[in-house]
Amino acid sequence: MRHRSTILLIMMSLMSLETAHAKGIHVVSEGDTLWKISRTYGCNIQSVRDENGLVDSSLQVGQQLEVSRCKSEPAPTTRAQGKARRQEKVIRYRVRRGDTLGGIAARYGTSVRRIQQRNQIRNSAIFPGDFLELTPTKAPPLPHPKAVLGQSRGHTNSGRLRRPTRLHKGKGYFIRRAHRSYGAEHTVAYTKRMVRSVRRQFPKVHTLAIGDISAVKGGKITRHASHQSGRDIDIGFYFRRKPSGYPSSFVVATTKNLHFGATWKMLREFVELANRPLGVEKIFMSYSTQRILYKMAKKRGIPERQLRAMFQYPRGKFASEGFIRHEPGHDEHIHVRFKCPPKDAGCK
Ligand SMILES: [Zn+2]
Secondary structure: OHHHHHHHHHHHHHHHHHHHHHHOEEEOOOOOOHHHHHHHHOOOHHHHHHHHOOOOOOOOOOOEEEOOOOOOOOOOOOHHHHHHHHHHOOEEEEOOOOOOHHHHHHHHOOOHHHHHHHHOOOOOOOOOOOEEEEOOOOOOOOOOOOOOOOOEEEEOOEEEEOOOEEOOOEOOEEEOOHHHOEEOHHHHHHHHHHHHHHHHHOOOOOOEEEOOOEOOOOOOOOOOOOOOOOOEEEEOOOEOOOOOOOOOOOOOOOOOOEOHHHHHHHHHHHHOOOOOOOOEEEEEOOHHHHHHHHHHHHHOOOOHHHHHHHEOOOOOOOOOOOOEEOOOOOOOOEEEEEOOOOOOOOEO
16 A cells, blocks of 8 residues: 555656656655755756746745746856856756765865765765766865975985975874974975865865974984985874874774775875976875775776876786875875976986
8 A cells, every 4th residue: 555655656656747847846745855946957956046036945835936948057146156166166067977075076086075065965876977066175275385496415325405494383284203203395395285185175174193204404314214304204094983093193093984085085195296397206105005095096986097007006016106105104104205306416
């Protein structure tokens, strides 16, 4: 009995959908949400709102909504709305098969939360053909650092540091050993920039553990072969929930505990510096951790081409391809090595 009435209800609503389709009018029924309606007719939420002069998403049963413009271009916007949107930069994205909110967020520099809020989605269910509005977070306000010559001397494993730049305490990160928080200017500046842009995208993410850079004058320090000339820095991962002991200690990254979005953003921030003159030379990460991140990324729809450029995985621990390379013991932190400033002869 219950089944039959459910089927009847579905049939009725399908029928009313049919007629409504024809007229370009949707009559709101119990349980309708703007998101559902927009999805049904292939519009985005904002255009349904604009078309019907709705200020928010509350609907009343029986209310009639104009949906005739759906499946075509989004409704025209007023000048003010247009201006606000241009400033905000909104991307209209059509969901493809295999997409996940996490993957879309990672690809477009936004977060699952932002997408959910913007598109009024409560859970993570999205379907091929859905339209989503994406609002990528703005570029970080910190400019790229300027070259400071004469700081990093010699090689990273037999060098020293002059006129060091200190990574001072700051918002969003924790320095594990203050006496090893000295580096070259660009090492420090780009690390702060990374933290800033991760937090712009994920404002609620926990404090990040920062491990050793170099001692105040550089040179050999315990536990490390490199870290001698201010161009190496160890950095922890971002977790879904801050593990106990973190950030005063590093914690091994697993599929279960990693905050994929924030960790991915951190890696992308560094990888994207690969072509800058003061940018990143190499990232070290255990092969097993590469595999975890590679698989998480693939599952979220990050294109294979991008993954192959980023990771040495799956080519083997000794392969000389991929920007991120295996180094034993780097399953609880990454090691980022920055380049020598151009024309800085003493920096090797
Ligand atoms: Zn290191």
